[in-house]
Amino acid sequence: MSERLLNFLLVEDDEIDVMNVQRAFKKNNMVNPLYTASNGVEALSELRRGAIPTERTIVLLDLNMPQMNGLEFLREVRKDPRLHALPVVVLTTSDLERDKIEAYDMNVAGYIVKPVTFSAFVEVMATLKKYWSLVELP
């Protein structure tokens, strides 16, 4: 098993949700680098200027955000020749059918509705980590 760690980029505007992910990482003893951006604009510019690695990075994307929401961010990413192959997992509170369809139209790797309780959230993160460590990435 190649021990090059996966990077995670969390695009999330809610401070508590960011803490949620951070604490879940800690609880699961995940040492993977976790980058955060509070909206799509910030995430895009960080990715483009190389502050966040674009290889072996899984994007955890919230949908409802100010300035540039998740779907708009996704559209920009898929148009960008350097970023278009980024694996993106939507992590949102929205279970609107419309959002799901639109997200999958833009080739998301998954769509997860945020569980309410922290313990459930910890589970979700553990499963995500386990899954992505199985996946071969270029």
Add this chain to the structure above:
Amino acid sequence: MIRPNPTQVIERPASDEGRLRDELERLAHIGSWAWHVAANRVTWSDELYRIYGLEPGSIEVTFEAYLSRVHEEDRPRIVEHVQAALARGGAFEYEERILRPDGAVRYLRSRGEVVTDGAGQPVRMIGTCQDITVEKAAEEHERQLLSERIARQEAELAQRRLRELFQQAPAAIALTVGPEHRFELANPAYVQLSGRDPLGKTMREAFPEAQVFLTLLDRAFATGEPYAGQEMPVHFAADDGPGQRWFNFVYQPIRDGAGRVYGIMTHAVEVTEQVEARRAVERQAAELAQLTRALERSNTELDQFAYVASHDLKAPLRGIASLSAWIEEDLSDAASPELRRNLDLLRSRVQRLESLIDGILAYARVGRSNGHAEPVDLEGLVAETIDLLAVPADVEVRKATALPVVTGTRTSLQQVFQNLLGNALKHNRAERRWIEVGAREHGAAWELWVGDNGPGIAPQFHERIWGIFQTLRPRDEVEGTGIGLALVKKIVEGSGGRVWLESEPGRGATFRFTWPKNGGIERFL
């Protein structure tokens, strides 16, 4: 049969008395004759010869000679009369037409008498012939005058009828003549409808404001083609009535004997009331459609609002839940039991608030699900639901009847049974718990029920339980959001059915609802 002897002797009166008689006969246009039957010898007076257009004494007269001068059509009748007179005796009278040698027809009235011998045998016949041609002609003239008068009266009557028809017709009728359309006739309905008497005037003079109609009249006159106008709006200049009036009318070109158009008949019926009534209906329909659209819009907005509200309400809720968990975690051993209990309570309230929000969302979504109406086998659906609810082993599930296949949205029907069966389980504290499910036909609908032997519900609550967020017991005792029955009611009523409850405290409860057989079309806007 009379078989007269052809040998005849003509008696000629020669005395003064004879001459006097002759004069008198001439004055009276009466001739006389005598017929010796046995000898078949007939004598005619001079006047009789003259009546026949003959020189007196110029022919020998026999019965046959007489008969040959009678009009052909009258001969059989004359023969009959004479035979009858000979057989019967006495007097007789008839009229006949005779032909003069120049072809002139004369009308005669013949009177005669049979003279018999002692044995009653006819010996002679005598009689007179009066020339009544002049009287006949006068009579004929009279008859002709009479029939002419009758014909004239009939014609007048027919004309009067026609005029009455024209005057009293429940439609405006007018006749205009010539290329200028001069009004020759206009019935009272026309005058009343148009509000003026156009007689003698041209169309342009009578209706200077009606340019459109003038054009149409011109065209009908020129082409000979009738024009029919449907619901034409007409504005009369000097009109006190409704501002706008509508007419159905026909311009019918009228042709003379040679086929040339000489005028146009106008036939018009006012249809203002009908048009206005229809417009009112159309207006109402448009308003209704607009209302429907507004309602659809507001429902969509409500749906979106419910979604957004519940989404946005849940976000901070999740934050509170997470924070409370972290606080407890971070305090670890330092947390007192009381603090832990309070944090537990905090989280349970968060849970409840979340359930309530989910409830609102579910309620708002009823009828908007993506499901479509399909045949649903309730046997299978109820079995699945019982599985899903994880009914404890000690609860007896009774099937009172077989369950039908109904038409409806699968998810909606599942929600109905899930809530009713769930309630039956949740509140039941009986020693031997049972749930009963059944169905029966109820006219055009199925009546379905879910019964239990739980605590039952007092009648004063039977209405209230269907309201949203209504619970009968403290939430700490039985976890419930009070949305379930509201959801059931909304689904069932949306499908054209109804819900009701039969229950007494301590006697269990039976929730019943109907579901139309024709598919339970979900009638949500």
